[in-house]
Amino acid sequence: MNPGEPKDFPLGRWNLYLGGAGRRVPGYVNLDLFAVPGVDIAADAERLPFPDAIFQRVECDAVLEHVRDPVQVMCEIRRVLAPGGYVHLVTPFCHPFHEYPKDYRRFTLDGLKELAGPLETVAEGWRTGPTATVLVFTLEYVKLLLPFRGWRMIAHGVLGWLLFPFRYLDLFLLRSPQAGRIGNHCYLWVRKNP
Numbered sequence: 001m002n003p004g005e006p007k008d009f010p011l012g013r014w015n016l017y018l019g020g021a022g023r024r025v026p027g028y029v030n031l032d033l034f035a036v037p038g039v040d041i042a043a044d045a046e047r048l049p050f051p052d053a054i055f056q057r058v059e060c061d062a063v064l065e066h067v068r069d070p071v072q073v074m075c076e077i078r079r080v081l082a083p084g085g086y087v088h089l090v091t092p093f094c095h096p097f098h099e100y101p102k103d104y105r106r107f108t109l110d111g112l113k114e115l116a117g118p119l120e121t122v123a124e125g126w127r128t129g130p131t132a133t134v135l136v137f138t139l140e141y142v143k144l145l146l147p148f149r150g151w152r153m154i155a156h157g158v159l160g161w162l163l164f165p166f167r168y169l170d171l172f173l174l175r176s177p178q179a180g181r182i183g184n185h186c187y188l189w190v191r192k193n194p
């Protein structure tokens, strides 16, 4: 299946970015649980404060693992999505525990498709692969050995910077059909048929 680029799924007049706290997301209405800089609307993605079929594109990147009820969130996404509109879903598979503000679950590509329900899958794959998995767990493991928060912060910065170039190995590894066995984040582009 075509891996799909964001340019293949054009923005419309109204587009929704879920969970963009602390970020500016030009072209999108930025909704998050918390009213912090960059957020346009503070609300729970389980109850989106928008009319039906208003958004051409919905971006939901690393959010579904943090919501209590992902089925309800997908129902809401489908409701606010315009016919012919696209949703980009990105979720962790092999990834350390991280609370924003909670961390409830992990996803496989099959699980994500099941959750997308009647939306048509137009592209799928791994955004970050096996090397990203090994590196993030290595970093977390080293931090576990350090007793002081300051040391952990330094290790995060220094080791993160030193290890970063290894991520390019994923350009090669992601060609393998086996890469998803220990993939880091998977993605789907799904479409609401007119």
Ligand SMILES: C[S@@+](CC[C@H](N)C(=O)[O-])C[C@H]1O[C@@H](n2cnc3c(N)ncnc32)[C@H](O)[C@@H]1O
Pocket (backbone or CB within 6 Å): 018, 019, 020, 021, 023, 031, 032, 033, 034, 043, 044, 045, 046, 060, 061, 062, 063, 066, 067, 068, 100, 101
């Ligand atoms: C891991 S961050 C995603 C960051 C961003 N998408 C990015 O890729 O940089 C998860 C975000 O989802 C938000 N979030 C968690 N539960 C939510 C909910 N029920 N409704 C709306 N936003 C939520 C968190 O506040 C946080 O900003």
